[in-house]
Amino acid sequence: SEIYRAGLSGTRPAVPVDPAALEAAARKALPAEAFAYLAGGAGSEATMAANRAAFARWGIWPRVLRDVAERDLSIELLGRRRPTPFVLSPIGVIELAHRDADVAVGRAAAALGVPYVLSNQASRPMEEVAEAMGDGVRWFQLYWSASDELNASLVRRAEASGCEAIVVTLDTHLLGWRVRDLDLGFLPFTRGQGIAQYTADPAFADLVRRRLTRGGGGGARPRVTPALLRSALAIARSGARTPLVEGGVRAALRSPVPRAAIETFLDVFANPALEWADLARLREWTSLPILLKGVLHPADASRALDHGVDGVVVSNHGGRQVDGAVASLDALPGVVERLGGRVPIILDSGVRGGADAVKALALGATAVGIGRPYAYGLAVAGEAGVREVVRNHLAELDLTLALAGHRSIAELGPETLRAS
Numbered sequence: 001s002e003i004y005r006a007g008l009s010g011t012r013p014a015v016p017v018d019p020a021a022l023e024a025a026a027r028k029a030l031p032a033e034a035f036a037y038l039a040g041g042a043g044s045e046a047t048m049a050a051n052r053a054a055f056a057r058w059g060i061w062p063r064v065l066r067d068v069a070e071r072d073l074s075i076e077l078l079g080r081r082r083p084t085p086f087v088l089s090p091i092g093v094i095e096l097a098h099r100d101a102d103v104a105v106g107r108a109a110a111a112l113g114v115p116y117v118l119s120n121q122a123s124r125p126m127e128e129v130a131e132a133m134g135d136g137v138r139w140f141q142l143y144w145s146a147s148d149e150l151n152a153s154l155v156r157r158a159e160a161s162g163c164e165a166i167v168v169t170l171d172t173h174l175l176g177w178r179v180r181d182l183d184l185g186f187l188p189f190t191r192g193q194g195i196a197q198y199t200a201d202p203a204f205a206d207l208v209r210r211r212l213t214r215g216g217g218g219g220a221r222p223r224v225t226p227a228l229l230r231s232a233l234a235i236a237r238s239g240a241r242t243p244l245v246e247g248g249v250r251a252a253l254r255s256p257v258p259r260a261a262i263e264t265f266l267d268v269f270a271n272p273a274l275e276w277a278d279l280a281r282l283r284e285w286t287s288l289p290i291l292l293k294g295v296l297h298p299a300d301a302s303r304a305l306d307h308g309v310d311g312v313v314v315s316n317h318g319g320r321q322v323d324g325a326v327a328s329l330d331a332l333p334g335v336v337e338r339l340g341g342r343v344p345i346i347l348d349s350g351v352r353g354g355a356d357a358v359k360a361l362a363l364g365a366t367a368v369g370i371g372r373p374y375a376y377g378l379a380v381a382g383e384a385g386v387r388e389v390v391r392n393h394l395a396e397l398d399l400t401l402a403l404a405g406h407r408s409i410a411e412l413g414p415e416t417l418r419a420s
């Protein structure tokens with residue numbers, strides 16, 4: 001009601017409330033390459049459109065004359081009561097939106113009591129974000145690397161940084177066919193962007209050292225440390241920001257350490273050979289709850305249960321991976337049916353406000369992930385922009401719940417909706 005009253009009494013918000021206007025404001029605030037990377041999807045972007053269309057096919061079916069004066073937005077998730085049903089989905093290379101990057105998002109998330117899923121492709125190391133978040137709830141999202149030493153090290157660091165769960169993203173064992181980025185010739189990782197988790201990692205430093213000494217009979221062994229990697233990559237990144245972008249990057253990459261770091265990253269980033277049986281190793285590396293992100297098929301939901309996972313994230317990566325993939329919300333009911341309430345289900349991809357969240361929760365999601373909108377908020381107004389975007393989601397959720405005749409998330413169910 002605070003947001004609503006301010007809005008109606010002439011106070012203009014820091015970021016547009018309307019999702020399309022928010023995206024347009026981010027486009028205006030950012031260089032073309034950065035916006036293309038954040039906003040784009042795979043191929044014809046059919047899945048991106050399908051994600052939105054799926055929400056439009058459900059109507060909320062309001063009930064009347066039910067006391068809704070007191071409302072409760074809290075949920076139970078991974079054994080803890082959370083004040084809201086939202087989480088912030090992991091977004092890599094978020095330095096493209098704002099220089100404060102993951103640190104600003106972490107502060108905003110902590111201020112609002114919303115769990116933040118720290119990306120494997122973050123722009124700031126998890127230790128730095130954890131410190132900025134204080135006791136704010138964070139999880140770590142892992143891209144399963146081809147190097148198990150690196151995987152185990154990332155997971156160890158996540159535990160030490162106070163992350164409360166590991167989210168393994170399974171839909172990005174290769175990078176999708178991103179037409180906007182291809183047309184601009186833009187892959188941020190080759191400029192040293194979005195690889196801060198790696199350059200802060202001792203196991204990664206080891207891999208880079210091995211690459212530098214490979215076949216180098218008898219030469220001096222370079223001492224590659226996380227500190228050295230971070231400064232080498234900082235040079236590559238500042239090259240990326242100079243007006244002579246390409247020249248700057250090329251100059252930085254002529255020096256062997258940043259080049260070896262980027263090449264090593266490209267080698268080990270993902271493991272397309274990963275199989276269900278490999279999950280057992282993750283269990284050995286950590287005692288934290290394990291969630292699988294990118295589960296869309298009911299048969300995979302069943303297999304996830306067989307492998308004892310602690311939760312799934314129904315997601316098509318915001319339509320950035322398989323163009324033509326089923327809409328995330330359309331995949332939700334099948335997954336809900338197979339999991340039968342035994343483990344939590346988070347839904348993301350296409351959520352653009354509180355009314356969307358009501359639909360996902362009514363269809364059986366335990367919680368809802370916000371993606372691009374918070375990155376746009378960050379681009380437009382930094383940490384305050386992220387806070388405002390999340391608060392708008394919360395305010396609209398609260399209002400929609402009340403106007404539809406419900407007092408709590410727990411009251412939502414299939415009877416809340418009607419297919420339209």
Ligand code: FNR
Nearest residue numbers: 038089090091092119121169317318349350371372
């Ligand atoms: C992502 N997403 C993502 N997911 C993940 O597991 N690790 C990551 O590093 C990233 N990085 C990333 C970057 C950008 C620019 C975007 C837009 C998305 C996917 C993200 O977690 C989430 O699934 C989608 O953003 C949800 O779709 P919407 O709501 O953005 O449409």
